[in-house]
Amino acid sequence: MSREASLSRRLLIAASGFIALALVVAAVLIGFVLHRFVQGQIDQRLDTQIVFLSSMLRADANGRIGLTGNADGPPFERPRRGWYWQITGPKNVLRSASLEDADIDSPALVRDERPPQPRKGPEKDKNDRPRPADGVGPDDEYLHFRIKQVRVSDFVVTIVTSSPRAAVWGPLREAMTTLAISLAALGGALLLAIMLQVRLGLRPLDRLRKAVADVRSGRIERVPSRQPVEIQPLVAELNGLLDQNATSLERARRHVANLAHGLKTPLATLAIVASADSAGNPATIQALVTQMERRIRHHLGRARTAVLNGPVRVQTAIAPRLQDLGDLLGKINSDKNVAFAMNVPVDLMVACEQQDFDEMAGNLLDNAFKWARSKVSIRAIRQNTLVELVVEDDGGGLSVEQRAQVLRPGERLDESAPGFGFGLSITRELAELYGGDVSLGASPKGGLCVTLRLPAGNVARN
Numbered sequence: 001m002s003r004e005a006s007l008s009r010r011l012l013i014a015a016s017g018f019i020a021l022a023l024v025v026a027a028v029l030i031g032f033v034l035h036r037f038v039q040g041q042i043d044q045r046l047d048t049q050i051v052f053l054s055s056m057l058r059a060d061a062n063g064r065i066g067l068t069g070n071a072d073g074p075p076f077e078r079p080r081r082g083w084y085w086q087i088t089g090p091k092n093v094l095r096s097a098s099l100e101d102a103d104i105d106s107p108a109l110v111r112d113e114r115p116p117q118p119r120k121g122p123e124k125d126k127n128d129r130p131r132p133a134d135g136v137g138p139d140d141e142y143l144h145f146r147i148k149q150v151r152v153s154d155f156v157v158t159i160v161t162s163s164p165r166a167a168v169w170g171p172l173r174e175a176m177t178t179l180a181i182s183l184a185a186l187g188g189a190l191l192l193a194i195m196l197q198v199r200l201g202l203r204p205l206d207r208l209r210k211a212v213a214d215v216r217s218g219r220i221e222r223v224p225s226r227q228p229v230e231i232q233p234l235v236a237e238l239n240g241l242l243d244q245n246a247t248s249l250e251r252a253r254r255h256v257a258n259l260a261h262g263l264k265t266p267l268a269t270l271a272i273v274a275s276a277d278s279a280g281n282p283a284t285i286q287a288l289v290t291q292m293e294r295r296i297r298h299h300l301g302r303a304r305t306a307v308l309n310g311p312v313r314v315q316t317a318i319a320p321r322l323q324d325l326g327d328l329l330g331k332i333n334s335d336k337n338v339a340f341a342m343n344v345p346v347d348l349m350v351a352c353e354q355q356d357f358d359e360m361a362g363n364l365l366d367n368a369f370k371w372a373r374s375k376v377s378i379r380a381i382r383q384n385t386l387v388e389l390v391v392e393d394d395g396g397g398l399s400v401e402q403r404a405q406v407l408r409p410g411e412r413l414d415e416s417a418p419g420f421g422f423g424l425s426i427t428r429e430l431a432e433l434y435g436g437d438v439s440l441g442a443s444p445k446g447g448l449c450v451t452l453r454l455p456a457g458n459v460a461r462n
Contacts (some may be wrong), residue, residue: 007205008198015194023183027176034175038168039144046146046161047130049076049085053159057087059152065089072097082143082164089157102138104145104160130161137162144168204228208235215242251433315457316354318361318389319344322378325362329369338372343379349457350387352434357454360427364391364450367424371395375445386436387456395447403440427452 049071056067065087075083076096086104087094095101130148137143142165149158204227211223222242227235319342326340350357368376372393380389398406406424428438436453443449 008202011198012191012195015198016191019187019190019194023187027179027183030179031172031176034179035168035172038172038175042144042163042167043130043132043146046144046163049161050130050146050148050159053085053087053161054148054150057150057152057157059089059155059157063090063155064092065094065152065155065157067094080139082137082141082162082167084137084143085159085161087157087159089152090155099138104137104143104162130159134165137164141165204231212238314353315349315351316357317347317349318357318380318387319346319348321354321358322361322365322380325358325365326376326378329365333369336369336372337374338369339375341375341377343377345380345382348380348382348387351455351457352430356430356434360430360452360454361389363424363427364389364452368393368395368448368450372447377445382456385456386453389452389454391450391452392443392445393447394443394445397442397447398440406440424450 053067053071056069056071057065058068059065067087071085075081076085076098079098079100081098083096084099084104085096086099093103095103128148130146133145133147135143135145143162144165144167145160145162147158147160149156151157208223208227208231211220214220215223223235223238225232225235225239322342322344326342330338330340365376365378368391372395375394376392378389378391380387382388424438431438431452431454435455438453439451441449441451
């Protein structure tokens with residue numbers, strides 16, 4: 001089996017793709033959440049420092065600001081680490097010890113000269129929150145700022161706190177590294193689970209393969225029907241195919257038996273002719289040989305069709321065939337002046353070969369024309385999945401005992417009439433080959449009523 005055709009390989013590739021996509025999406029979402037969390041923690045620390053600085057701010061009458069205590073607690077006491085604070089007033093600037101007399105100068109820190117307006121309710125909380133900004137610090141490092149303007153006495157003061165961007169990306173990088181390792185381990189575990197699931201899920205198919213091999217080797221006759229729900233329809237189809245093959249084989253054997261029966265009478269006649277005249281009668285012998293050859297070809301052809309193709313794959317439109325047979329038999333029996341009536345829909349089809357239908361319908365119509373006094377009729381109608389073909393005549397008819405007798409091969413009620421007595425029996429065998437049957441009854445016309453049932457085909461299309 002090629003790798004491209006492997007069902008398990010396709011399942012594993014599809015599952016791996018979905019797992020990888022899910023893990024990537026999960027990593028992106030978790031990274032986004034972690035970034036917001038870490039950034040929120042940093043912002044909370046910077047905002048706390050702003051509140052702390054605001055509580056210690058004082059301003060004199062000239063607008064100079066000052067602090068009432070030491071505001072350089074951790075981590076703002078470490079020089080040039082990015083943790084800074086700066087307070088800009090009307091007359092002077094206060095800086096954290098970590099700045100070492102440097103200034104925070106960034107376009108994002110332009111001071112708004114308009115004093116903050118008092119707000120009420122939710123708008124007050126929103127207005128009181130520091131606003132974020134990003135920029136470059138004194139040592140050209142990237143910083144994250146929190147900026148707020150407050151009113152001290154009658155003066156507007158801008159308070160800026162900052163943290164290095166590394167304070168966000170460092171913990172985030174460590175968390176994402178741990179997360180990536182965890183997700184990779186999870187992906188590997190999921191892939192192993194998928195491989196185990198595929199192996200377990202495809203195990204019934206392996207058992208099915210072994211069962212089919214057992215059927216082929218003759219150890220069992222049918223595939224066990226106790227299977228998972230998903231493959232029960234397949235098992236049912238396989239068993240149906242096995243049953244159909246067995247039926248086809250049985251039909252082929254019956255065709256061989258019919259062939260043997262069909263050759264008995266010509267062979268017996270040939271033996272009689274050969275013993276009566278040692279020189280032989282060339283015309284009689286040739287006719288018998290031709291008849292045997294025709295029977296051999298016909299029966300073997302039907303057996304081959306039954307075994308290889310089955311009867312359901314062919315269909316025949318019956319109206320034109322019946323019309324041709326009726327016209328031909330009317331000419332053959334023109335001396336009797338038999339009236340032939342036909343009532344058959346033009347689009348009615350039967351699921352059988354044309355040659356077999358011609359033989360069945362020809363046998364029935366031949367018998368009807370042979371024994372009719374003046375009338376022969378044929379009608380057809382579809383009954384669900386079957387087509388019923390009814391042939392009637394106004395002849396003498398048959399008793400119940402005689403009807404059963406004429407269906408047996410070689411049985412003849414009138415030895416003076418031409419024929420070998422195989423017509424009705426062959427018709428019944430052919431009908432049963434296609435899943436139909438033949439029944440005999442009394443006709444309202446006074447003669448015999450023969451009903452031939454055959455599987456219906458599709459509606460004929462012009």
